[in-house]
Amino acid sequence: MTGRQGEAGQTASGCGRESGAQREGRGLLHRRLGCADLTAVPEVRRALRELLRHWRGQDTKDVAELLASELVTNALVHTDHGAVVTATVAASTLRVEVRDFMAGLPVPRAPAAHLDTHGRGLVLVQSLADAWGVHTHGVGKVVWFELHGRPV
Template sequence: MVDGRDQGIPGAARLTRRIGAGDLGAVAGVRGALRELWAHRVADDPAYTAELLTTELVTNALIHTAYGAVVTATLDGDVLRVEVRDFAPEPPDPYLPVSEERTHGRGLLLVQALADAWGMRDQGIGKVVWFELSGVKPAA
């Protein structure tokens, strides 16, 4: 669901979406909702980066837990912030893939490399992995 305006952050655009356990098909829907949220508000480069990083975090939550996820994205001024909450207590494990041929294991490495800030916090049952892109310019 796209909320448009968040009551807690005046002027901020916000999206919140719940994704069922194992629903990898919903990842494309989250990307589409992000495009809708940021349309005409954010230049292409940071928007594409945010989509990529969000895809990685959501996919990790769905593959590595059995409980689904909640995605919250906020655009407040020139800061994009995305949080992906899952309901499993294990912390994320960024690691280098053993082989160039492996097709997984790079998601958190991408987040570390491309986000201006990122982190993880406990959230009751489960955790939230988040990232921010700062200095975001409006779309031309």
């Protein structure tokens, strides 16, 4: 894919409700998400919004939430072992990584019909992110994107 690749190096347990183990600090969001736990999507959005509270430009924050939601939803819907989401803010770059534990790399594809609501996630990431990519990581993969903003 495009851009540079990073290392996630995280682990998560199998299916079931996760405790939501997290590490958060200045410039870091780290959450383990349980298998098929779609309630985690708005939780990740809120945590990302808090992480980005010192960034200028509501448009960039909105795009970050949208793209993170897409990647988290994909990982939870299309895998059987939960996911790990990590977001870091360094200087003027936000990097969001979503690691899952299923083999196979995702491929952006155009939705089959103009009213179809499935299959748009990676197309959105490809269109809106400043950089993005996918790399294998042990058992599974990491899908990531970067956005450039301006800290306050």
